[in-house]
Amino acid sequence: MEHVFLHCTGCGEAPSSIMGLCQACGGAVMPRYRLPPGRLSRATIEARPPLLLSAWAELLPFHDPASLASAGFGEMATPxxxxxxxxxxxxxxxxxxxxxxxxxxxxxKDRPHTAVVAAALEQGGTRIALASSGNGGAALAMHARRAGIEAVVVLGREGAPSPSKLARLRTLGARLEWVEGGLDAANRRVEAGAAAGEWLPATTWTNPFxxxxxxxxxxxxxxxxxxxxxxxxxxxxxxxxxxxxxxxxxxxxxxxxxxxxxxxxxxxxxxxxxxxxxxxxxxxxxxxxxxxxxxxxxxxxxxxxxxxxxxxxxxxxxxxxxxxxxxxxxxxxxxxxxxxxxxxxxxxxxxxxxxxxxxxxxxxxxxxxxxxxxxxxxxxxxxxxxxxxxxxxx
Amino acid sequence: MEHVFLHCTGCGEAPSSIMGLCQACGGAVMPRYRLPPGRLSRATIEARPPLLLSAWAELLPFHDPASLASAGFGEMATPxxxxxxxxxxxxxxxxxxxxxxxxxxxxxKDRPHTAVVAAALEQGGTRIALASSGNGGAALAMHARRAGIEAVVVLGREGAPSPSKLARLRTLGARLEWVEGGLDAANRRVEAGAAAGEWLPATTWTNPFxxxxxxxxxxxxxxxxxxxxxxxxxxxxxxxxxxxxxxxxxxxxxxxxxxxxxxxxxxxxxxxxxxxxxxxxxxxxxxxxxxxxxxxxxxxxxxxxxxxxxxxxxxxxxxxxxxxxxxxxxxxxxxxxxxxxxxxxxxxxxxxxxxxxxxxxxxxxxxxxxxxxxxxxxxxxxxxxxxxxxxxxx
CATH class of the missing domain: 3.40.50.1100 (Rossmann fold)
Incomplete structure (x- = not known):
């Protein structure tokens, strides 16, 4: 992936690691793509089956397109x-x-969490956690199961998901952790667990995928x-x-x-x-x-x-x-x-x-x-x- | 559609109307397709976007592909x-x-009911009815709303749909009719209404779409x-x-x-x-x-x-x-x-x-x-x- 470069949206520096916030300023780290002219044309894209993420392989930071297939359900572009x-x-x-x-x-949320799970597969992660009000958690749980990874969904007792969303998490055997408070408290628990090496965090901005x-x-x-x-x-x-x-x-x-x-x-x-x-x-x-x-x-x-x-x-x-x-x-x-x-x-x-x-x-x-x-x-x-x-x- | 011919699966005769059972034997009427060699090739299909029904226009009995677009949501082939x-x-x-x-x-059920609603559009129907245990009714209601047609879903009190399926029907404003008994009783109500000119029936075998x-x-x-x-x-x-x-x-x-x-x-x-x-x-x-x-x-x-x-x-x-x-x-x-x-x-x-x-x-x-x-x-x-x-x- 020599065409992928990391960039901090806060200070503009080039961080060394794709995971986590910028060590210098706490900003969000994002990959940037430099592609030679002609490497990616409209015709190239249009000739491909409209698969959700893998139609855009040159503009995604994966080593192997098979990672996306292992984390996904063959979904295509939405209408x-x-x-x-x-x-x-x-x-x-x-x-x-x-x-x-x-x-x-x-x-x-299938878009981010297919990417997050595919990245975890490439990094050898076996457990991944997300603070969620429901939709993100359901998507993470589905794609993690598909990939054979454990999903932990941290839920705040304030603003809990609907019974339908909770039922979906139970069907898929996600590990649920409840914390007092709302989404902010749940996010703090995910960060603490990530710092302690319990799991990879699927948190927006910390996890650029x-x-x-x-x-x-x-x-x-x-x-x-x-x-x-x-x-x-x-x-x-x-x-x-x-x-x-x-x-x-x-x-x-x-x-x-x-x-x-x-x-x-x-x-x-x-x-x-x-x-x-x-x-x-x-x-x-x-x-x-x-x-x-x-x-x-x-x-x-x-x-x-x-x-x-x-x-x-x-x-x-x-x-x-x-x-x-x-x-x-x-x-x-x-x-x-x-x-x-x-x-x-x-x-x-x-x-x-x-x-x-x-x-x-x-x-x-x-x-x-x-x-x-x-x-x-x-x-x-x-x-x-x-x-x-x-x-x-x- | 000179390449479409009607055929009764019961007696083999050629009925005159596509809607309804065979007048001669009560069997199911189905369209058959005669296409000159080369008219439909693998390459022709593969060159198209994988849209759910309209990718197969030559093998469906519609006068105008726009009917399918009016009844559908741009769905693509499932994985x-x-x-x-x-x-x-x-x-x-x-x-x-x-x-x-x-x-x-x-x-x-999106497959049959996109076709059923598209056919109703071509026939100038404004109301269409189905006896359902839930999934067919939800699909009919969605596609009928999309097409601007009224859907009537007839439900038997025995074997009623789940609360989630009923909620979906309510959200889409389907007209619900409850009958005593199960699916058989509901089907009889749909047939009686169709005979009385109240609606087009979306019943399998009666409606070949x-x-x-x-x-x-x-x-x-x-x-x-x-x-x-x-x-x-x-x-x-x-x-x-x-x-x-x-x-x-x-x-x-x-x-x-x-x-x-x-x-x-x-x-x-x-x-x-x-x-x-x-x-x-x-x-x-x-x-x-x-x-x-x-x-x-x-x-x-x-x-x-x-x-x-x-x-x-x-x-x-x-x-x-x-x-x-x-x-x-x-x-x-x-x-x-x-x-x-x-x-x-x-x-x-x-x-x-x-x-x-x-x-x-x-x-x-x-x-x-x-x-x-x-x-x-x-x-x-x-x-x-x-x-x-x-x-x-x-």
Missing amino acids: LLPAPRLGRRIGLPRLHLKLDLLLPSLSH VVEGEKTIGFEIARQTGWRGPDALFLPLGGGAAVVAPWKGLGELQALGLLERMPRLYGAQFAHCAPVVAAFDRGDEAIHPVRPEPSLTSVLMVGNPRIGGPLALRALRGTGGAARAVPDATVLRAMRLLAAEEGIGAEPAGAIALAAALQEAEAGRLPPEAEVVALVCGSAANDPEAVAAMVEGA | LLPAPRLGRRIGLPRLHLKLDLLLPSLSH VVEGEKTIGFEIARQTGWRGPDALFLPLGGGAAVVAPWKGLGELQALGLLERMPRLYGAQFAHCAPVVAAFDRGDEAIHPVRPEPSLTSVLMVGNPRIGGPLALRALRGTGGAARAVPDATVLRAMRLLAAEEGIGAEPAGAIALAAALQEAEAGRLPPEAEVVALVCGSAANDPEAVAAMVEGA
């Missing part, structure tokens, strides 16, 4: 679905939905729009990775001359937990931590996205997009429209990006001719009875 | 996953799993095995369509010279409801109806597969395969092995084909060098808490 009827309802007739809720774990897997969202959208990119791309924003990773992916394609232009990126937070939106509105780079007030869901409720928040702000501001807070009522409207107009059942976090697009269109900040893509990242099947009650309670 | 670790555990190291549980509705959609299981396996076909293909057997449809698909490819040989087909029934197995063991062509004794599930519990049973027997006997009854305990073992060895959570009906393969291997009737494919057709997410309890209750 970029034209949704003209729903689009007309909200004043965006050129709306497209990126259907990551169709992945095996029922959320976009999370972002490397998740960036394929950007790759696929680029390819699926004929390498033009949409005008605007709406993404959910919790810890920041679901904005930063597609931005990194699109940027890599742009640098290689494969993508015509970078779309405006929009990050959507629940109004009950919107520290990145607050910083965006202040014109600030620093995140002021907030205490999440969970309402519809515990997903995306990251009160202190210390590392991912500033990176997400860089992505949103740098592309001419925005961070937006969405009230629960707007998320519910988006969920109902998805079900009624397109037959798609999404959980609240899965509909928040579409809700932000709807809000932006209604505020007159998106012209009707805009080509808009919204990531639909989590299925109603993650919490079916709660979602049914939300959609029915009109 | 044919090598499962060597699980395979070694059961003495079949060349085991592959056909992962239809990854389809949008969480079962293989069910089989036409479902046969793509066979098409994909042919392509994914390099056009050789496996040695043995294990399929679930309830009303018969999940055996008959892949058999029809494989036969069409064989007739066109695209598939080298027909695999042995095996149909798996729960021991608690195995009328086709009883006929197979008797060497008989007629089905003696049984009263289902539901145990693990209400899925596949068809006590009188009057039309599909004899057709399935023809497929199983004609290919040198078999119909097999599987005890609940063996299905539970298959579910546990899928979860523990491969990270795949399946509902009981989704694991029964694998359970039959396991049983066949242990009885010494499948050699270890056999290339075996088992259809995994329903996700644990259809009933997550019940599946977790089954898998844990070892």
Whole structure:
């Protein structure tokens, strides 16, 4: 992998190890790719079967493509679905939905955790741990089992996963550890265990394979729009990775001359937990931590996205997009429209990006001719009875 | 569509209408395809994106490929996953799993109901009805919403769907009709409504698009095995369509010279409801109806597969395969092995084909060098808490 170089997004230095934060400044370490012109062309990509991660081997830091096959289920790229009827309802007739809720774990988390598990296989790891509110844990557990690695999912008693998500973890025999507190406390337990050599951490920013897997969202959208990119791309924003990773992916394609232009990126937070939106509105780079007030869901409720928040702000501001807070009522409207107009059942976090697009269109900040893509990242099947009650309670 | 001809599987006559049973003998009407040599080659198929149904346009009876796009979510072919670790555990190291549980509705039913809804669009239908124990109803509701058609799901109070499946139907706003009795009573209600002009029926055998959609299981396996076909293909057997449809698909490819040989087909029934197995063991062509004794599930519990049973027997006997009854305990073992060895959570009906393969291997009737494919057709997410309890209750 002589074309892969490590880079700290904090201080710009070149760290020596791919795992862990930068020793110099505590920033996130990311791989960068230098490829000779012509090494990766649109035609090369288009000639391949659209496998989820391995279609993009030159832009992923794996030694052996077999690692990805051992950690995956043969998943293919998720559809970029034209949704003209729903689009007309909200004043965006050129709306497209990126259907990551169709992945095996029922959320976009198959992308990062296939990569994380494949990397653990290459590093000889036998146990891997993640603090999770549910979707990440389910994805890690599935891919770890497939690869023959043990998964430990650390859960906070505050904001616990839905019964359906917990049942999935039990079915797959994940080792569950409960801690007092919420996701922050669970993350501290994962870090402590990693420091003590109990497991590899699958934590975003500490484990760069999370972002490397998740960036394929950007790759696929680029390819699926004929390498033009949409005008605007709406993404959910919790810890920041679901904005930063597609931005990194699109940027890599742009640098290689494969993508015509970078779309405006929009990050959507629940109004009950919107520290990145607050910083965006202040014109600030620093995140002021907030205490999440969970309402519809515990997903995306990251009160202190210390590392991912500033990176997400860089992505949103740098592309001419925005961070937006969405009230629960707007998320519910988006969920109902998805079900009624397109037959798609999404959980609240899965509909928040579409809700932000709807809000932006209604505020007159998106012209009707805009080509808009919204990531639909989590299925109603993650919490079916709660979602049914939300959609029915009109 | 001058290359499509109708054929009654009962009397061999050429009926005039594609919808409904044969007016002469009451048999199932199916389309047949006559294509000039070279019109459909392996290379033609391989050059296309692997979209679920539309990759096979010449072998489907639609006037306009746009109908399929209007009814679908851009789904692609499901993976044919090598499962060597699980395979070694059961003495079949060349085991592959056909992962239809990854389809949008969480079962293989997206195939038939995308086709059924696309056909309704072409016929100008605005309402379509199905008697269902859950999975078919969810698939019909999703695809009908996507296409802007109303779905009516008729449910028997005996063998009702899981809370998760019902929640999915509620989320998608399907019109639910409850009838006293089980699936047979629900089917009679659908037929009565169709006769009264209330709706189009999405019933297997009456509506030939069910089989036409479902046969793509066979098409994909042919392509994914390099056009050789496996040695043995294990399929679930309830009303018969999940055996008959892949058999029809494989036969069409064989007739066109695209598939080298027909695999042995095996149909798996729960021991608690195995009328086709009883006929197979008797060497008989007629089905003696049984009263289902539901145990693990209400899925596949068809006590009188009057039309599909004899057709399935023809497929199983004609290919040198078999119909097999599987005890609940063996299905539970298959579910546990899928979860523990491969990270795949399946509902009981989704694991029964694998359970039959396991049983066949242990009885010494499948050699270890056999290339075996088992259809995994329903996700644990259809009933997550019940599946977790089954898998844990070892």
